[in-house]
Amino acid sequence: MAVTTRRVRSAIILASIVVFPAAISRGTQENPGIRGFAPAHVAAERALEQQLRAIPDPARAESNLRHITSEPHMAGTEASHRVAEWLRDQYRSYGFDADIVSYSVWLAQPREVHLELIAPDKKALATPEQPFAVDPDTSDKNIVVGFNTFSPSGDVTAPVVYVNYGMQADYRELEKLGISVDGKIAIARYGGCYRGIKTKLAEEHKALGLIIYSDPEDDGYVAGDVFPNGPWRPMTGIQRGSVEYTQIYPGDPLTPGVASTANAKRLAPADAANLPRIPTMPINSQDASVILENLGGPHVPRQWQGGLPFTYHIGPGAAVAHMKLAMDYQQRTLYDVIAKLRGTNDGEWVVLGNHHDAWVYGAVDPGSGTATMLETARAFGELVRAGWKPRRTIVMCEWDGEEPGLMGSTEWVEANRAELQAKAVAYLNTDVGVAGPNFTASATPSLKELVRDVTREVQDPRDVRSVYNVWLDRATRQQEEPSGIARPPSAKFTAPGEAPIEALGAGSDFCPFFDHAGIPALDAGFIGDYGVYHSMYDDFYWMKKFGDPTFEFHVALAKILGTLALRLDESDTLPFDYAAYAAEISRAANDLATRAAKQGIGSADVPAVSDAAARLTASAAHASQALQQWSNAPPNAAKQYEMNRDLVSVEQALLAPEGLSGRTWYKHTIYAPGTYAGYAAEVLPGANEALDRQDAGTFTRESAALGAALLRASTRLDEIARLASSTTQ
Ligand SMILES: [Zn+2]
Incomplete structure (x- = not known):
């Protein structure tokens, strides 16, 4: 899972606060019922939800987490297989049909990770994380060393240059200063973007290798007390993580677009476009300080100074490093768990x-999400035992190989794409389920109101108020705090009545569902002061001491996920808000037009996009209106089924079959992870990234694909309006 450091996180929260036109109806104000439910079914749904929310139990969530974190369980190891078998058995005990689905993927494990400073003095680096006696789990012999998976093997010796976060703007700054990483080893700090983007940029700027370290300013002692006295990263803490170029395509590098089954056609590794070509390794801040202290050259720009106790220089200078990585690449087996609770209508799936794989113990990432999902599953099982039969089939998935690059989910979606596109009504993801007390969500715009509705139903564990009200309050306060972070003009918070929900970016398993298959998706969890991301300190001790000592936030999340799933499962009409979606697209289309005009690109292409966005808005408004009447007088089951298929198909209409330029695995025309922009979502990615590159030809092609997608979606919405009016008149 992608976790951003404090600084970057607050920037993303600000950037994601968006304008909601007052015209968009809010179910809870105008309709005392429940979005998507016929009036006659509301009372039964409320009773069912209350029954469900009474079931999740903190003691069970805690014992789930203790079990999941009992040993290190990295993808591709037998320990990961053991976790999968245990999860399968848990789901079976709750009454699910659960099985393990395996894939064979190209995956590296570290054989040797070596780093030393050879000048001005010789000093061995790549020091391991320090164990602490208060937490015996930190002394386990099976803890993998700090490494970046999908780094190639390599042996390089060169002077070192500091590149701040190693993002595009940082390289532009270096260029201004006349300093190059060509032929050097670059050292970047974590934060600001997905680490694979740091490697990609270092590679493009001809660095020989890349070292990525955790700066105390971002998630260490500058942020707060460090482990084991506090939740932040100690000086020896290392952030492991993948540098696969998932921004080009995620999953098995050798089987883009198809599942990595035994007989799949595989690329040669040298032909895989998502594999880095320069060695990359992570280090802790203790080692980084040895290198950074010995850099010469000019002082860093003010913003580049981190939290180590000396003035940072850019380099190069006296410091020469020797980096030697030996990676053991093999076909390794992943074990997904797929658990189904069959509904009356097995043709629709929630x-x-x-x-379930973790770099080490993964108590927060992903154990908190897993421990929670199990409680949600147990609650569904109890409801079934009490006589409930789901309306739609509930499918609960525990993915392997997310950490190396969303592998288990990507391969499964690739294997089942047609069936998912025919049956799945939505995909609900959780990953970092509980890292603290602050609720956060990202979602496709059609599901945002559903998330707000459901969080109004669940009480915040610290408060007499709902999760929603506490969340809204925090968002409003953050908005009022001066932050010093520059934000785009479109990010102004002008609707104080709405808690902000981000766009789906990159960094977790919703990506193949949403970006590749066009399944409406959301991601939810509680975040907080979490500095031990991808280190061995992300363990049970951390959760018990800092993250969620009473496990009440696990329970709150189990209630939220359960209620979300029940609303999607039991609704007569799927609770999708396309008026809100159209409003977001319209705003993004306006921003695109403004940018294009500024650059003098696309004057012939922009009007078609703007017209298509306007038509989509009109169609969505019309469909919403027609649907309101339809929901009050639900017709027969066959018509309902047809309507719900139409509602789901709108998201798929936004896919471009040919995919985005240069990364055709990504099919969604409205959202994609940024190629260079970090974890945050790029909106209208094809056209906007063409503008970034000032590439008029690509802009024309991408605008045409976008316009066509918007028109397809608006045609589907017109059909929805027609179906709704024909049946209710
Ligand atoms: Zn994760």
């Missing part, structure tokens, strides 16, 4: 998922 899919939930989280990964």
